[in-house]
Amino acid sequence: GQNIDQPTEMTATEGAIVQINCTYQTSGFNGLFWYQQHAGEAPTFLSYNVLDGLEEKGRFSSFLSRSKGYSYLLLKELQMKDSASYLCAVNSGGTASKLTFGTGTRLQVTL
Amino acid sequence: DAMVIQNPRYQVTQFGKPVTLSCSQTLNHNVMYWYQQKSSQAPKLLFHYYDKDFNNEADTPDNFQSRRPNTSFCFLDIRSPGLGDAAMYLCATSRRGRVSNQPQHFGDGTRLSIL
Numbered sequence: 676g677q678n679i680d681q682p683t684e685m686t687a688t689e690g691a692i693v694q695i696n697c698t699y700q701t702s703g704f705n706g707l708f709w710y711q712q713h714a715g716e717a718p719t720f721l722s723y724n725v726l727d728g729l730e731e732k733g734r735f736s737s738f739l740s741r742s743k744g745y746s747y748l749l750l751k752e753l754q755m756k757d758s759a760s761y762l763c764a765v766n767s768g769g770t771a772s773k774l775t776f777g778t779g780t781r782l783q784v785t786l
Numbered sequence: 787d788a789m790v791i792q793n794p795r796y797q798v799t800q801f802g803k804p805v806t807l808s809c810s811q812t813l814n815h816n817v818m819y820w821y822q823q824k825s826s827q828a829p830k831l832l833f834h835y836y837d838k839d840f841n842n843e844a845d846t847p848d849n850f851q852s853r854r855p856n857t858s859f860c861f862l863d864i865r866s867p868g869l870g871d872a873a874m875y876l877c878a879t880s881r882r883g884r885v886s887n888q889p890q891h892f893g894d895g896t897r898l899s900i901l
Contacts, residue, residue: 679828706887708889708890715897716894716895717790717876717892717893717894717895718829718876718892719892720889720890720891723887723889725887762828762829773831773834774829774831774890775828775831776828776829776830777828778826778827778828779826779828
């Protein structure tokens with residue numbers, strides 16, 4: 676079976692750093708994606724990890740530990756526009772990505 | 787530049803009346819996906835096409851069908867919509883390659899309401 680867990684909601688202050696955690700138990704693993712989804716809009720790709728360690732992309736970083744079935748997304752210098760849902764998704768397919776999504780973490784950035 | 791385009795953005799249909807949602811892409815990706823996303827839930831994969839090869843998820847109801855007449859277009863047909871089918875339907879595309887790091891690119895979705 677596939678199981679992906681994320682916190683439902685988080686709140687953080689503008690300019691701060693926030694870490695969104697994701698734990699997974701899946702029947703296969705071929706990489707983990709993070710997507711951002713604003714209300715009523717399409718998910719947009721943020722990052723991808725397949726090897727253990729940290730991937731950095733500007734204000735966003737993502738970390739993966741395969742042995743622990745754990746990932747996190749780190750957002751630095753938070754801006755109001757970062758208020759959105761953040762979806763963790765595991766690719767359990769082959770070279771055609773077949774994603775199982777978590778329910779997402781709704782992040783509210785406040786002044 | 788819109789790359790994955792879904793029409794319409796909002797669709798209202800009657801209980802039991804067939805409805806078709808459409809998706810087109812300008813990315814020339816060989817894989818196209820349909821997801822159902824209900825409020826505050828994860829997107830749930832319904833099926834995907836690798837080129838013309840159709841791959842249905844085991845728990846996708848028979849009520850949901852799909853067609854892909856060419857690389858650019860994919861359709862989702864709901865034969866007899868029920869109240870439980872009200873949701874956002876997301877189309878996505880990806881390139882299938884030798885490595886698994888190809889992200890999926892999503893359209894803006896079609897929000898389906900059932901009267």
